[in-house]
Amino acid sequence: MNPGRDEAEAARRLRDTISTQFGRSLHIRTLDTGSCAVCEQEIRLLTAPHYDLHRLGFFFTPAPRHADLLLVTGPMIRAFDVAARKTYEAMPGPKVVVATGACALGGVYPKDPFVHGNAGEVLPVDVWIPGCPPSPLALLHGLGVAVGRLAEMTPGLTFIADSAAGGGEA
């Protein structure tokens, strides 16, 4: 684990990035593509008092129209393709896709007729969070990484649709 000072520095930078670039509100939409319901439980706990995601400026939104970040869980079931793509397309740019948990990273299910086996097969994933399930702490860390990625994608914060497409090749 890194020394505390670096941590504090990292946290400060994270908060700064969120507050300056996203008006203190980065909105997250979750997408279950066939998880076993445990990743969902951990994501729900992010808003629980112990982790309180809101203190960092993150919020959950049920509408992908308002979302900046897509948190994908599960091995990307083939029957879910359409919904996954629709959700991604419904999000305005700039947007990041965060693959969450071992299933979404290709760990549990191999590629077969049921599943793509990897969130990256369908969506342009920007950040990968390992873990089965990733604990809320790991999720917090991953969201911090995602914010950095989002900030990279939007130099000078020009909200141009092309920049989303530019960020989509990962």
Next chain:
Amino acid sequence: MTPTHLPIPASLSRAAATSEQLVERLNALGGLEVRDGGATRGTVTVRTLGETLEAATHVVAGAPGARLADMFAGGSGPTGSGVSPGDRVSPRASRAADNGGDAPTLRLVWALESGYLLTETEIHGDRYPALSDIAPAAFVEECEIYEQFGIRPATGKPLNRLMLPPHAGPDFPRMRHRPARPPEEVHAPHTVGGQAFEFPFGPVRQVGVESLYYGLVTSGEEVVDVYLFTWHKHRGLEWRLRGTTPREGLFFAERAEGLSAVAVGWAVAAAAEAALGSTPPPAAARTRAVALELERLYNHAAAMAALCQATGLTVGQSAAEIALERLLRVNAASFGHRYLFGVIEPGGASRAPDAEVLRRDLPAAYGELRRAADALLSTNSFVDRLEACGILTAEQARRLGLVGPVARATGMATDSRLNAGGPPDGNPYAGHLVTAVTADGGDALARFQVMLGEAAESVRLIGEFLDAGTEAKSAPLPPGGGRGLGWAESSRGEVLAWVALDQDGRITRARLRPGSVRNWRGFDDACRSQNVFTDIPIIEASFWLTAAGLAR
């Protein structure tokens, strides 16, 4: 809330009599009790003829206290024709094996007052008697068996779409490959006629919930019917388990319904143990029980948080989530995993709880839960929303074969921990007083109260098991093949698993039936019972089911 104490010894003797009587009556119909290697261990197995299947089902369904727990089909014949010693099948080859030529065997698992009764019937042709007319609970399984095996009830009633996605072609993997008939011929037409319309909801729904499609058919005010689609969560787990060893298979089984990982894992492990005639060491069995009770405990806390969220009581949600997080941390501190994955292994348990941590932290965490619950029960705005919401009657629960808190909230004292079938050594609950907490409202409040009562029981049982001693120990599985039935009581109700192992100890057919599979069927009826839209999240939270468990 009326706790029903069912001392195990008494029920044991009574149930044994029932089971014997049933077997006698089935034998009169041409049934044959199987005791040799072809039997499913862990249960009484009766082979019935295809011609008398209907009559046999009538006999068992009519027996007092009998409940259809599961129905499934298998590719191999009842005498183990699919398994021959020395015929080593590679996992992949076995998985892809086309069993289309074999006559599938239909197995019905009946839960009696104590112990399970399994009937098996070889089905020739593609039709079998419509058992859902006798035991309505069989309907889901009829749909599933059609999708996986291509055989269907003889009445030709339309079936629901369950797991096969609408676009699944003939080469979409199934348990038994057989070109699919045009689904519109078989699947119930999904239409809404007259003056109602379908309010579409999902599959991508609120944040942090599973993907699930509800079609709420409504006349504008009342909920007329609910269409429930989960095929976009079907991961083909039973298909995946073929050709794996029980240990490999357990890894997937735990992920069938991650919030019941211990219960599903235990059921599969117990089934494999039963198939091979081994029993886990008693201390390891107690380890399993501690893990199971911890799992039930955190699920009840999570259900409480979900209920608060559904009723819009954010402070209550926070209080419940504090309790939930503390319980999960107790799990992590004692077993090394917040959701207790990897605790169960075939033959025993791979990890032992840190008894000291449990004794120290669990009471505090449970105290948090208890205080939050007390505060909730004295909050009128919360209790009023739960009262008379999503009512199910005991009759409905019995007909639909509901399990777990949903069934117990209607007054049915069904709890598979009370079921003393199987080897007594492998049952850590034998010798402990297990209380089936019941309530008689049948509504969301009753379910909530049942959950609270069970949470208290879980804490007590954990203490007793720790006092009796726990250990991470496994009895190695003996070589050979066989069939076994295993079960465990998850927070959602009874989990059943049935496995057939070949001589190499590899799974040729595994059946997983998490509690969610049964209870989602009650969800439709609960939604219809004169509820309005805004009650549905409350009903969903009070059932606390997973789509993952239903779709597997």
Next chain:
Amino acid sequence: MNPLDILYGAAGAWLAAAVAGLLAGSWRPGLRACCGLSALAGAAAAAAGGWSLVYGNTPVVAPGPATIAGGPLQLQMTSLAGVFVALLGIVAVALALYVPRYHEPSRGTGVYLAACNLALLACLAVLAAGGMVTFLVAWETMSLACYLIILRHPRSGETARGAFWFLALSEIGFLLIVAAFVILSAKTHATELDMMAARGHLVPGGWRAAAYLLALAGFGFKAGLVPLHVWLPEAHPVAPADGSAFLSGVVVKLGAYGIVLFAFRLVPVAGPWPGLVTMGAGAASAAIGILYALAERDIKRFLAYSTIENTGIIVTAFGAAMVFRAYHQLALSAFLLIAGLYHVANHGCYKTLLFLEAGVVEHATGTRDMDRLGGLVHRLPRSAVIAFVGTLGIAALPPLNGFVSEWLIFQGLFQGFRTGSHLTAILIVLAAATLGLTGGLAIYAFVRGFGIPFLGMPRTRQAAAARETGQPVAGPALLAVACVALAVGAPVMLAALSRTARTVTGTSLGPLLLPGKLTVIPAHADFSAFSPTYLTIFLVAACAVPVLVYLAGRPRAGSVSVPVWDGGMVSFRPRMQYSAMTFSAPTRVTFDALYRPSVSVRRASDDDPAGRSGPVHYEAQVTPVFERYLYRPVVRAVEWLADVIRPLQSGDVNLYLLYVFLVILLAYLLGAV
């Protein structure tokens, strides 16, 4: 030269059109000629009607040796009738434009068109009648011609049933009207309407009331006042579209004409209560009509119930005018009369329009069931725009004409306090409140009436296959123009109507209008004022504001357009749209006591609660309260009576001879006494 002279021409043209129709049979050019003549007649009638608004009443004439039912044919053109004649003319032109495309020439088309033209002629005769006998003969002719119109497709049982309801209730109404006329005629010793009016003071109070109530009931059958309305929802759906348009646009209005005729011309004031009764009947009809409309899926039945609502509004205005007259609030009385007449004109235009469009929809899709339509705005774009104008009008939304007349009626009713009687004031305010409820429900009903068939996705294959080519557009378009003109030209229209009101009530509403400023003041300058013209201009201009804002603030950078977020479903399906009945479910629940719905749910799982969710079917049938609890007992009684007297008709000659003998004996005895 006076308006009557033009009307002779119109009548001649209609007669010629009727003959042409009869001769043409199913020969297309002949039918076209028939329609041409009819349009010509309509234009003439419209001109004459408009003129007579300005001209005032003509003297009664009895042209030549023509006699009718043994009496002289007496004709007169009044300013009051002018409003209706003008409406009749416009509707006739619209129908003539509509018919050639709507009716595919076939067996019976010629007869049907002949009946239509005869009915138009009869309506004109009713309005131009200067004497009692002329009026009654014309009235009965009109009823019979309408009966023929409804019976266009006599094969279906529903048609026969609808036509029979119409005829039966018409005849009962006719008897009541005859009775009313006979009372007046007997007491005033006159048959000319002018004479009757002039000698009105000779009628004793009780007879006045009796005559008025008989007339109210008699004309109420035609106007569709609840509970005398049952023929409307039965007859309208089965008649051809132009036939139902004519029934709703003109025939029903003649009922209102009759009520005004008796209330303001023939029967002198007999205290406030006849007015209150009229007003109450109107308000009740308005509310019940719109509530039943909300429970209807059949477009034409829906429109028929809406007609009941609108005549209710009109009759409420007339009733309130009577009440004010009884309290000597002559200005307000005249004002409400004007408002009511204005609503007559408005409703005649937009309801005719909507029925014609209902015909277009039925033609294009083969169904009138709203729950089988949907998405027609993309398939019938011109019809949709025209229907939208009509819908805005009938929903009384500014800037269209319905708003103007309803606003005027409300302004009149709100001044109920000027009667000086607390009870009356409260009753008038109650009527206003009922109309307020009605207005709100009407908007709701027409959001549904337009939205369900025209917006969204097609619910059936037939709706998806609808095409506009070959569908009549000109007729409804003319009426849409009329609707807009009635809205924008409201001050002019009101100026004309105030002349009518002066000829009827003798009160001049000098300061009512400020034509220079295009502003309307409801009778008393201290109450309120508004300008429909400016309102229209303002609203149209206001619509431009968002467009301008968008154009000014349009993002400079490129934008991406993606489909509507649907929760990740594979696709939206038509079954996921509001249906007509679910849209109105809140009223169905609120007014449960009126509807007494009987619900039937069919799930595939009904035989066993096994969670089988196959096709779901849900029906909520509204109990037809009036038919079941009012008419059915009457029908049963009549049938019972028929059973009882059947033995009289035994067919035995000896028995008949006995009857003759008994009658003669009775005559002798009576003569002896």
Next chain:
Amino acid sequence: MPLWFARGLRRGVVTTRYPARPDESAAWLPTPPAFRSRQLTRDVADRMVAVCPATALRRRDDTLIFDVGACTACGRCAETAPDAVAPSGEFELAATARSALIKEIPIRGGGR
């Protein structure tokens, strides 16, 4: 509601300070294994590859390829070879490139 307000005050703050400060609950989390290069032999590596249910391990010659992303931290490799594997204790693993999660561990424990 006052009841809940009082409860909240009495309950105090439970919120973690992470990421500003480390959180002590992280110590109990299951974490992917860290491999001791010196204790690894090809044989040990093969046995670990065979038991890994998540197919997170592969061996290429004298390199053990470990996909942290696929790892479920089930601990079966540690059961197989307790000397060669220890929990890494590392949970902050999120990466912006999938390849960054794939580690190559040289096998140095002799090439039997």
